[in-house]
Amino acid sequence: MIRNILHCHAQRSECLESLAAALRVQLQRSLAQQPRARALLPGGSSPQALLPLLAPHLDSCRIDLSPSDERWVPAQAVESNWQLLHQGLPQANCLDPRQGATLAQAAQGWAEQLSTWLPFSAVLLGMGEDGHIASLFPGMPGLAAALDPHAAPAALPALAPQEPRERLSLNLAMLQRGQWLGLLAFGERKRELIDAVLADQSEARELPLYAWLQRSPLPVNIYWAP
Numbered sequence: 001m002i003r004n005i006l007h008c009h010a011q012r013s014e015c016l017e018s019l020a021a022a023l024r025v026q027l028q029r030s031l032a033q034q035p036r037a038r039a040l041l042p043g044g045s046s047p048q049a050l051l052p053l054l055a056p057h058l059d060s061c062r063i064d065l066s067p068s069d070e071r072w073v074p075a076q077a078v079e080s081n082w083q084l085l086h087q088g089l090p091q092a093n094c095l096d097p098r099q100g101a102t103l104a105q106a107a108q109g110w111a112e113q114l115s116t117w118l119p120f121s122a123v124l125l126g127m128g129e130d131g132h133i134a135s136l137f138p139g140m141p142g143l144a145a146a147l148d149p150h151a152a153p154a155a156l157p158a159l160a161p162q163e164p165r166e167r168l169s170l171n172l173a174m175l176q177r178g179q180w181l182g183l184l185a186f187g188e189r190k191r192e193l194i195d196a197v198l199a200d201q202s203e204a205r206e207l208p209l210y211a212w213l214q215r216s217p218l219p220v221n222i223y224w225a226p
Helices: 012-033 045-057 081-088 103-115 188-198 208-214
Strands: 005-008 037-041 063-067 069-071 122-125 155-159 166-170 181-186 220-225
Touching: 005 012, 012 037, 012 045, 012 122, 012 181, 012 220, 037 045, 045 081, 045 181, 063 081, 069 081, 103 155, 103 166, 181 188, 188 208, 188 220, 208 220
Parallel strands: 005 220, 037 063, 037 122, 122 181, 181 220
Antiparallel strands: 069 166, 155 166
16 A cells, blocks of 8 residues: 655745755756656645745756646736746746647647656645645546546546636646655645545545545655645
8 A cells, every 4th residue: 555655844834845855856866867857736826935946956947847737728827827837947848738729639739748758757736625636626527537547648628616617637647657746735624635535534535636645656745734
């Protein structure tokens, strides 16, 4: 049985520093072995604070990034995860998930490009207070197939419960193709969900978070603070 690693910190700033240090080690290890390091990172406010901690310590020109999911909005929109990563590590090559004119075309093109990056050096996800990961939401159409760890690595159109509803997301099989796997979460509600999943409580088994933590091929490094 895979034993995930829970890193608890009293302050969010300490948590981000610890996570940044772990990511730097992993990416530097990859760069020592190959010309480029490839990573998937989440969107949202937490990575905005994380990325500046990474930038001064990495050869960013040799790093390829892409978000774990994306809102179907213009690339320059404030809601764009790609824009957040691009601004946070401007010297890195940041792949935009919008690789087609429609959601389906974009998902196919994005997955085709990411397939040339496998395995990723690192995959870090966030989570929601409903237990979603990337843009894989509880009750979403097609969720079971998207969470199948034995499926082919892919991207897919996704549907969020709030606006902007149309999303692009990587499936679990693609997200798991990392040499280091992580989860960043803040707040008591998210800790309750993490504890329920780690305890294998029956009511947690339908959550996308459950698939990330309990169907993982590697231990997931969980970074949490109140």
